[in-house]
Amino acid sequence: VKFVCYNNDGVDQHMIWLIGLKNIFSRQLPNMPKEYIVRLVMDRSHKSMMIIKQNQVIGGITYRPYSRFGEIAFCAITADEQVKGYGTRLMNHLKQYARDVDGLTHFLTYADNNAVGYFTKQGFTKEIELEKERWQGYFAAIKLLTHVPDAWVSFRAKVLLELCKAIMVKLSFVKAINFTLLSCKYIKDYDGGTLMECKIDPKLPYTD
Ligand code: ACO
Structure with missing residues (x-):
């Protein structure tokens, strides 16, 4: 083969x-x-x-x-x-x-429920690192843009998120945040699937 x-x-x-x-x-x-x-x-x-x-x-x-x-x-x-x-x-x-x-560096997929076992064996997990990065990026950006103390962030988060999105997309001043922002838009949702992620090892030889 x-x-x-x-x-x-x-x-x-x-x-x-x-x-x-x-x-x-x-x-x-x-x-x-x-x-x-x-x-x-x-x-x-x-x-x-x-x-x-x-x-x-x-x-x-x-x-x-x-x-x-x-x-x-x-x-x-x-x-x-x-x-x-x-x-x-x-x-x-x-x-x-x-x-x-x-x-x-990563793969994302919506695994059919009967294929979750297969994807798990291939190193996929239901914990989404990309998603986490995205939220970390948001909060870092909110603080950066508004200089508000930590305690305020959650209070104002909703409004500020929208503001940040608009600003970040326009200026694309933080590439990583921009990328994660777009990524959630790209991934199409459909019923019956479980979102799973796999991190690709940067060095490991996967084939011989
Ligand atoms: N559930 C749990 N474990 C599974 C499944 C499953 N559905 N299918 C395979 N495995 C396990 C095997 O037992 C094996 O485990 P082992 O290493 O401990 O022996 C391991 O996963 C790998 O098995 P392979 O023989 O390499 O898998 P196979 O060649 O059968 O390919 C695949 C797996 C692609 C899921 C195949 O069975 C298939 O085409 N199924 C029908 C279509 C499907 O469900 N595709 C995925 C839909 S989701 C999507 O496309 C995004």
């Missing part, structure tokens, strides 16, 4: 594999509207890490890389190849590629 990562780049072979992957997602993720799957798999800002066995796709992960984190949209292995370790190898290849090629 080999692991390849492509987006909709117009190359015939890549398109054939992406269509194969789309069909696996449609079968394995019956709650996802088929049009939504096609749209994201074929969307040029999404990439797909795929497992190729005898020139056939047997599984893959479609994700969207943002500036620092990636959002995993779909993940599946074809029915007769499940529980053979391919899902784990796939995620390891994705982590290595996303870190070394895309420069990502």
Whole structure:
């Protein structure tokens, strides 16, 4: 088997594999509207890490890389190849590629409730570090902007948050805060999923 990562780049072979992957997602993720799957798999800002066995796709992960984190949209292995370790190898290849090629530090995903076990084994947790950073960023910025003592922050938080958002987006004076601000807008919510996060180790070799 080999692991390849492509987006909709117009190359015939890549398109054939992406269509194969789309069909696996449609079968394995019956709650996802088929049009939504096609749209994201074929969307040029999404990439797909795929497992190729005898020139056939047997599984893959479609994700969207943002500036620092990636959002995993779909993940599946074809029915007769499940529980053979391919899902784990796939995620390891994705982590290595996303870190070394895309420069990502985290993955976020809405895991289907029956897939939480799989994602947990791959190092995903329900504690969201990115979210925490965001709030820490907000409060640091509020204090910075208003010079109010700690005790006041919670009292005025709501109004000030809106003010900060507007100012930060305009000036983008703290890149990290800006990024986290945008990140919550990017992650799409849907029913039945659990938001999970995985930190990618900066050095660990994930594949051999
Ligand atoms: N629940 C709990 N544990 C699981 C599950 C599960 N649904 N699936 C696999 N595992 C465990 C395995 O037992 C194994 O544990 P072990 O290392 O202790 O033996 C470990 O996770 C990895 O198993 P693999 O064989 O590598 O996993 P597999 O190749 O079967 O791939 C996957 C896992 C992708 C979830 C596959 O079973 C699948 O396609 N399922 C149907 C589609 C699906 O649910 N996809 C995820 C939806 S969420 C989303 O797409 C964002």
